[in-house]
Amino acid sequence: xxxxxxxxxxxxxxxxxxxxxxxxxxxxxxxxxxxxxxxxxxxxxxxxxxxxxxxxxxxxxxxxxxxxxxxxxxxxxxxxxxxxxxxxxxxxxxxxxxxxxxxxxxxxxxxxxxxxxxxxxxxxxxxxxxxxxxxxxxxxxxxxxxxxxxxxxxxxxxxxxxxxxxxxxxxxxxxxxxxxxxxxxxxxxxxxxxxxxxxxxxxxxxxxxxxxxxx
Ligand code: PGA
Numbered sequence: 660x661x662x663x664x665x666x667x668x669x670x671x672x673x674x675x676x677x678x679x680x681x682x683x684x685x686x687x688x689x690x691x692x693x694x695x696x697x698x699x700x701x702x703x704x705x706x707x708x709x710x711x712x713x714x715x716x717x718x719x720x721x722x723x724x725x726x727x728x729x730x731x732x733x734x735x736x737x738x739x740x741x742x743x744x745x746x747x748x749x750x751x752x753x754x755x756x757x758x759x760x761x762x763x764x765x766x767x768x769x770x771x772x773x774x775x776x777x778x779x780x781x782x783x784x785x786x787x788x789x790x791x792x793x794x795x796x797x798x799x800x801x802x803x804x805x806x807x808x809x810x811x812x813x814x815x816x817x818x819x820x821x822x823x824x825x826x827x828x829x830x831x832x833x834x835x836x837x838x839x840x841x842x843x844x845x846x847x848x849x850x851x852x853x854x855x856x857x858x859x860x861x862x863x864x865x866x867x868x869x870x871x872x873x874x
Contacts, residue, residue: 664720770792795828805837
């Protein structure tokens with residue numbers, strides 16, 4: 660089974676999300692060995708959920724979640740409000756680490772909260788120095804210099820990272836960073852990479868579909 664996670668980041672409004680879905684869902688793959696996870700901004704989670712609900716291999720993910728469980732935290736999006744809505748949550752994305760100074764202790768809190776509410780964390784690491792919390796089952800390796808730069812990490816180096824992690828962790832191992840329909844095949848063909856986390860190329864439904872279809 661291979662994951663294809665679309666990380667829309669802080670892009671798209673309601674109209675654009677609907678256009679994306681209308682296009683993508685017309686050519687949705689029925690292949691059960693593919694698991695598509697769409698991660699729109701929080702404000703678009705519900706409309707996306709409504710449209711994907713009849714597709715058994717398309718899931719919904721949050722791009723982050725609050726460190727607080729519930730309560731008087733104006734503006735926060737907590738696991739409690741996300742539970743029953745999303746299946747996955749990206750935690751520890753390098754943009755959260757960089758722009759919002761998120762450190763391991765905070766990421767650990769978020770991971771544990773997600774688990775508590777049956778939301779599967781997709782835990783992002785930038786290199787082997789980034790710790791992975793216990794119980795994490797899906798790890799996305801996203802080297803800093805590969806994100807949004809057009810310089811995807813060579814497959815051999817990605818596989819080396821998987822080998823290292825495998826010594827300590829039993830995980831599904833994903834790669835992310837400047838993926839597109841031309842370079843994604845190599846990762847998928849390697850057989851050892853359990854899926855892809857796709858940013859820029861997921862914003863266009865036909866490009867994202869082409870990548871999913873490479874399997
Ligand atoms: P990118 O982003 O595909 O645009 O490089 C990947 C990510 O940040 O998850």
